[in-house]
Amino acid sequence: MPVGPRWGVGERVAAARGLARMTQKELADASGVSYSMVRAIERGARMPGEDVLDALADALGVDPGRLLGHRGPTDSRVHDEIPELSRVLAAYDLPEDGPVRPLEELRGAVSKVTDWRVGAQYLRIARTVPGLLDELARAFDRANGADRPEIARLLVSGYRTADAVAYKFGYRDLSARLVELMRWAAPTAEDPLLDAAVAYVRTETYFAAQAHEPGLRALETALDTAPRTSGAAEVAARGTLHLRAAIVAGRAGREDTAMMHIGEARRCADAVPEAVYYGTAFGPSSVRVHEVSLAVSLGDRHLQRALDIAHEWAPPRDLPAERRSGFYIEVGRAQLWAGLADDAFESLKVARRIAPQHARDHKWVREDIATLRRLKRADREDLSNYAGWCRAV
Template identity: 65%
Template sequence: MPKDLGKRVAYQRRIARMTQQELADAAGVHVGTLRKIERGARGAGDNVVESLAAALGVDPSVLLGNRDRADARVRAAMPSLSAVIAAYEEPDDGPVRQLEQLRTDADEAVSWRLAAQYVRIARQLPALVSELIRAFHLAPPEERPETVGLLVAALRAADAAAYKYGARDLSARLVDLMRWAAPYANDPLLDATVAYVRAETFFAASAHAAGLRALQAAIDKAPTGQDDAEIAARGALHMRAAVIAGRAGSVEAADYHLGQALRLADAVPEDVYSGTAYGPDSVRIHEVSVAVSLGRDHVHRALDVANEWAPPHDLPAERRSGFYIEVARAQLWSGLPRDAFESLKVARRIAPQHTRDHPWVREDAATLRRLRRADAESLSNFAEWCHAGE
């Protein structure tokens, strides 16, 4: 057991103003187990440490007392994941569990992605993706559509970690594998999901005009039914098209797609549809992203939203932290450095792994440190925490 793990857990719990029972419930561990960990009477495996860290809103390294960065641990898993997907047509031999068990693990991977738990994803997904690829090849016809859906969900979780930590070539290969697998399900909703994820490759290449065309084509092919999932599929594509149109500098296209996303969001409850959070709150977050993407005279729209609204706690952590990261950039551009720093700290509390290794956070923290050289230690500590300037 890492030295002083229990003391660190207890300290972070007190900072979070949580009782032992509250932390145990939030982390999904027995309160007796937590008590033993805190007094040093027993150890804690990786899963327990990660669960406690997620419940406390800190990076696992804070509890482990080491300086291992999340990005180093995520990147260490990338070769294994790369090897797995390279053999997608002829996977290694191995066990394949029942569909119900695979479904449970794929759902858990989706929850990690939404909660920005990238270390967990990197550690667990190579084995799960490998098993799901084997399951795909062995599935009887009646099980193949669901097996494909689970494989795409797992690949998407793996892609989230690859994309966030700069492994853009691996991310593109994961997206290509999703595009290869999806047609076997014959499911328009899955096709729409893959088109949504594929937009990452255009963001990564700054090919925004091409990405907007690809998303428009996906919108044209999206299901036109009126149940919540079908409406959300169209709305999510419009939501993402609005952001990429903003990056392309097309105000007219950004406003059109944002308007369509808002209209469709009013027809469904806020929820996670086919792995994508969508609804009125998610679209409002993207309204901020569009304003920041357009920049210049549009930044005030981001500040207007932030001044009157905050993301509710039941939205996925990655989406909420992204909101405050975008707002911080708008505040910094608007000459509000203190407000920007406060927003970055909120993003950190919500999703430490997402915030710590976000390139905008590093850029903006470095800028804030330059602007406020005489400022207190907290800003310097934050900049060091996210390795600003590296």
């Protein structure tokens, strides 16, 4: 019997369909795949090709990699899309002729890929965003009058979504280019909150270079110019900058500065509901997640704070998947450093279940699973399977 990566996909399709509360007939209608094919796939009699798998994943609202069990060609398919993204960016100010959808449809398209970004659905982004950016560039090139600022905002959001893939999959030069394009388009939007969002994303370049002190200065400059009004979006904009500044300060070993920023972020979060503001999740739960991250960054006596939070609290299911997965990765590292190896492995498994593509390519996941294999028996099957999945061996 074949034992390739697609065997078992039927069970995963059925499980995802159950979570979506869809019947087989409803899944067939939503995906355009025949009812008989859906039935055959779920009972393991047929193996779906890539087009069928993609159609089922779209209908179920999951990434195709989830249906493949995260052992299939998801990563290679993301990498295959990078040249097209690079081509589109090279011609950002000289887009090819082509159609442009009405503004309302462009809004919907950008909103959809933004949801994919916060949900860590990188393959779907990689397949979709190059064409969307090409179309947005045409729209921006042709726009005049009142529509131009909004199209600039959509373009910045599109660049940010593309950057999530570039940064996650190690294309750091491409990521830096996308950040610069965000900074190029943002002034046309005439929106200071968008400027704050771009400043937040720009910090990735400082993280990548381990240039924490310049990154902290850039964030504090952005805080100085951020709107000071009391609207939810304005408060959230300041709060997200404080969160990022706390982590950067922690990485720089600036404990007092880090604690000041996390305190300011907490005060902002107490004034707004948890939500995604200008593409970034912010609110009380997001601050709690960052408290764990900061405790791990500071280490030593702060680690107990991370363990205490993990003991008494878990991120709610409505928090974006990437953020929830990141919480368990950070908790796993704290547990590992505290000598709780079994607990650390459980946390890494939870991170994988929540956002597999996020966990699989996370540097700390690979480092920590390798450490766990050294601490435990290296031939322990569950640890070895996990290490193989995230390419730590």
